[in-house]
Amino acid sequence: MEAEGAAMIHVLDVLRDRGFVEQTTDEANLRELLRSPTTCYIGFDPTASSFHVGSLVPIMALAHMQRAGHRPIALVGGGTAMIGDPSGKTEMRRLLTRDQIEANAQGLKVQLARFLDFDDGALLLNNADWLLGLNYIEFLRDVGVHFSVNRMLAAESYRQRLETGLNFIEFNYMLLQAYDFLHLFRHFGCRVQMGGNDQWGNIVAGVELIRRTEGQAAHAITFPLITTASGAKMGKTAQGAIWLDPALTSPYDFYQYWINTEDPDVERFLGLFTFLPMDRVRELGRLEGAAIREAKEVLAFEVTRLVHGEAEARRARDASLALFGGGGRLDKAPTHEVDPARLVEGIEAFVLLHEAGLTKSRGEARRLIGQGGAYLHGEPIRSFDQRITVTDLKDGVILLRAGKKKHCVIRPAREG
RNA sequence: GGUGGGGUUCCCGAGUGGUCAAAGGGAGCAGACUGUAAAUCUGCCGGCGACGCCUUCGGAGGUUCGAAUCCUCCCCCCACCA
Numbered sequence: 353m354e355a356e357g358a359a360m361i362h363v364l365d366v367l368r369d370r371g372f373v374e375q376t377t378d379e380a381n382l383r384e385l386l387r388s389p390t391t392c393y394i395g396f397d398p399t400a401s402s403f404h405v406g407s408l409v410p411i412m413a414l415a416h417m418q419r420a421g422h423r424p425i426a427l428v429g430g431g432t433a434m435i436g437d438p439s440g441k442t443e444m445r446r447l448l449t450r451d452q453i454e455a456n457a458q459g460l461k462v463q464l465a466r467f468l469d470f471d472d473g474a475l476l477l478n479n480a481d482w483l484l485g486l487n488y489i490e491f492l493r494d495v496g497v498h499f500s501v502n503r504m505l506a507a508e509s510y511r512q513r514l515e516t517g518l519n520f521i522e523f524n525y526m527l528l529q530a531y532d533f534l535h536l537f538r539h540f541g542c543r544v545q546m547g548g549n550d551q552w553g554n555i556v557a558g559v560e561l562i563r564r565t566e567g568q569a570a571h572a573i574t575f576p577l578i579t580t581a582s583g584a585k586m587g588k589t590a591q592g593a594i595w596l597d598p599a600l601t602s603p604y605d606f607y608q609y610w611i612n613t614e615d616p617d618v619e620r621f622l623g624l625f626t627f628l629p630m631d632r633v634r635e636l637g638r639l640e641g642a643a644i645r646e647a648k649e650v651l652a653f654e655v656t657r658l659v660h661g662e663a664e665a666r667r668a669r670d671a672s673l674a675l676f677g678g679g680g681r682l683d684k685a686p687t688h689e690v691d692p693a694r695l696v697e698g699i700e701a702f703v704l705l706h707e708a709g710l711t712k713s714r715g716e717a718r719r720l721i722g723q724g725g726a727y728l729h730g731e732p733i734r735s736f737d738q739r740i741t742v743t744d745l746k747d748g749v750i751l752l753r754a755g756k757k758k759h760c761v762i763r764p765a766r767e768g
Numbered sequence: 769g770g771u772g773g774g775g776u777u778c779c780c781g782a783g784u785g786g787u788c789a790a791a792g793g794g795a796g797c798a799g800a801c802u803g804u805a806a807a808u809c810u811g812c813c814g815g816c817g818a819c820g821c822c823u824u825c826g827g828a829g830g831u832u833c834g835a836a837u838c839c840u841c842c843c844c845c846c847a848c849c850a
């Protein structure tokens with residue numbers, strides 16, 4: 353790989369350029385280290401069977417590493433998940449059983465495989481493999497000795513929790529994560545750990561542990577906390593998290609999430625969540641006014657393609673264009689089927705709106721209609737009990753809309 | 769274990785016998801304005817074929833014509849002390 357090395361941009365610059373880097377340990381040495389193939393890792397919590405958009409940053413970072421010729425390790429925290437990382441969080445996490453964690457880890461691997469090539473060096477490990485068998489006394493003697501409680505208490509990650517209460521099990525989290533790093537260093541020659549900036553203290557604890565026990569240098573790279581321009585956490589909406597699993601968040605909804613990106617975030621997100629060349633990213637970022645929608649379409653399409661594949665991305669885009677622009681196909685749009693017999697009689701609008709999942713209750717549907725926010729084929733529905741019947745079918749479907757963005761295609765169910 | 773303070777609708781947080789489905793703020797939703805963006809203004813914001821009915825104020829009982837509000841027991845949380 354060194355053949356084209358001269359022309360290649362250093363990974364660190366790639367990451368920095370794209371907005372991945374918040375802080376690093378001693379940059380000169382890190383930079384030197386990364387000139388040759390290096391093993392690096394990021395830990396992921398198996399607290400669910402799917403990643404959500406918030407995990408895309410570390411996943412992309414690992415992918416960039418592999419593209420640059422390094423070996424990425426995705427470490428599933430099967431052991432640490434049984435404890436719960438207190439970093440930055442105000443409440444203790446609920447503990448999971450081994451079975452749940454195992455099942456979750458399987459789901460995560462499938463998703464990671466879209467970004468990492470496990471046949472070409474990338475590894476998926478589970479720290480339960482070495483943490484669960486630890487002997488307490490030995491651990492205290494070998495690892496515990498290297499930690500100063502005073503320093504741990506000074507760590508930002510523990511400071512907040514000190515005010516509300518931090519229990520002993522959580523207090524040990526830093527030691528275990530440091531031990532993970534040491535283990536990976538010993539068995540896989542891993543020298544770099546990456547993670548969110550809230551992990552800084554934990555990562556550096558590992559770096560120090562390696563230096564003290566092995567006399568070797570290891571490094572840390574942390575990512576900035578990614579929030580939207582208005583301060584919301586990435587991937588969280590009022591409806592819940594945006595998942596990568598298509599069974600939890602449909603490709604259409606996933607695509608819509610990105611289309612609705614706030615203007616000031618577009619360029620930053622293109623850098624973080626796509627592999628588009630930065631020249632192209634900056635070019636798209638320069639678009640202004642309504643033209644910036646074009647950049648959002650590129651963003652939405654690219655991210656959806658990475659996560660769900662080309663075909664699904666196209667279908668999501670088609671459905672989006674069909675519902676919002678006209679033209680395009682409705683195949684993948686949200687759909688609700690009703691019994692044709694009921695359409696002959698007619699279904700009250702507020703009932704149908706609720707059934708189609710456009711409102712949470714019938715009462716909400718009534719209010720929506722009352723406020724003029726419910727539409728039938730683009731026309732406001734006038735009264736809450738207006739009957740929707742077969743005569744409302746157009747091209748075999750009825751298009752309902754709640755507000756500006758929530759659509760549903762009503763289809764008569766086929767007898768079969 | 770002791771003492772004191774708490775658990776209210778998605779979140780924060782008022783409310784100490786009726787006027788409470790419960791102030792205020794946030795979040796969310798809709799309309800206007802727009803570009804499927806942001807900001808702003810206005811309205812909505814437990815459920816129900818609905819000017820009424822039903823279910824909510826940690827849980828279970830009780831007092832009362834009437835309880836989120838009073839009493840009893842229980843559960844949980846926090847602070848200080850041990």
